[in-house]
Amino acid sequence: MVAQKPAREIASPNHDSRQPGQRIDMLLLHYTGMETAEDAFLRLKDPSAKVSAHYVIEEDGQLTRMVDETRRAWHAGVSYWAGDTDINGCSIGIELVNPGHEFGLRPFPEAQMAALESLSKRLVTRYSIAKERVLGHSDVAPIRKADPGELFDWKRLAAAGVGLWPERMNTADWATLHLGDSGAGVMKMQVDLKNFGYEIDVSGSFGAPTTVVVAAFQRHFRASKVDGIADRETRCMLASVMAARS
Numbered sequence: 561m562v563a564q565k566p567a568r569e570i571a572s573p574n575h576d577s578r579q580p581g582q583r584i585d586m587l588l589l590h591y592t593g594m595e596t597a598e599d600a601f602l603r604l605k606d607p608s609a610k611v612s613a614h615y616v617i618e619e620d621g622q623l624t625r626m627v628d629e630t631r632r633a634w635h636a637g638v639s640y641w642a643g644d645t646d647i648n649g650c651s652i653g654i655e656l657v658n659p660g661h662e663f664g665l666r667p668f669p670e671a672q673m674a675a676l677e678s679l680s681k682r683l684v685t686r687y688s689i690a691k692e693r694v695l696g697h698s699d700v701a702p703i704r705k706a707d708p709g710e711l712f713d714w715k716r717l718a719a720a721g722v723g724l725w726p727e728r729m730n731t732a733d734w735a736t737l738h739l740g741d742s743g744a745g746v747m748k749m750q751v752d753l754k755n756f757g758y759e760i761d762v763s764g765s766f767g768a769p770t771t772v773v774v775a776a777f778q779r780h781f782r783a784s785k786v787d788g789i790a791d792r793e794t795r796c797m798l799a800s801v802m803a804a805r806s
């Protein structure tokens with residue numbers, strides 16, 4: 561048990577109003593992707609950067625609130641989930657301090673994960689956020705973003721009651737699908753990815769855009785190998801995720 565540090569406030573000017581009547585029903589996780597926490601705070605406070613998040617959690621577990629939850633923080637950018645493109649409008653955004661892929665992705669320390677667990681438990685309860693709507697930036701913007709990245713422990717978070725992590729079913733002898741394949745199997749996989757929420761064309765042909773979405777799915781649910789090839793394990797996990805949605 562890690563002792564929790566008191567939250568602190570550093571206000572960001574980068575936010576606006578949510579649409580009237582807009583429900584908060586998504587938790588979106590990020591890494592800061594900057595060399596230091598100080599760099600990240602400077603950017604998140606800079607009016608010309610036009611980015612922010614509701615919360616930032618440092619590697620020692622320090623929690624900082626930057627934008628009031630009632631306001632629309634600017635963390636998602638151009639993004640999509642389940643038919644919706646105003647992801648900032650429906651979500652609470654949390655930034656985890658980590659240098660990220662650009663400056664050296666590293667494991668998220670225990671103190672940081674414990675602080676995230678406690679904050680996100682409170683948020684999913686307060687807003688009744690469905691398990692399948694606890695997502696990473698890479699899920700809602702797979703072409704542009706890879707955060708929080710494949711070292712993020714989604715399984716641990718789900719064990720704390722936040723987010724979806726099903727037991728992997730082995731119910732079918734799934735064939736591997738990859739770039740260049742086409743047919744009913746590809747179609748079925750695209751339908752599942754689309755129904756889960758990813759932005760994907762259901763075309764029946766496995767082109768480059770499908771590879772990107774499969775890689776995004778892997779980054780979240782099968783992070784040991786993120787290659788955009790829908791192998792048996794990836795397809796089993798997709799089936800398990802589909803069966804476990806609320």
Ligand SMILES: [Zn+2]
Nearest residue numbers: 590591697707
């Ligand atoms: Zn992000």
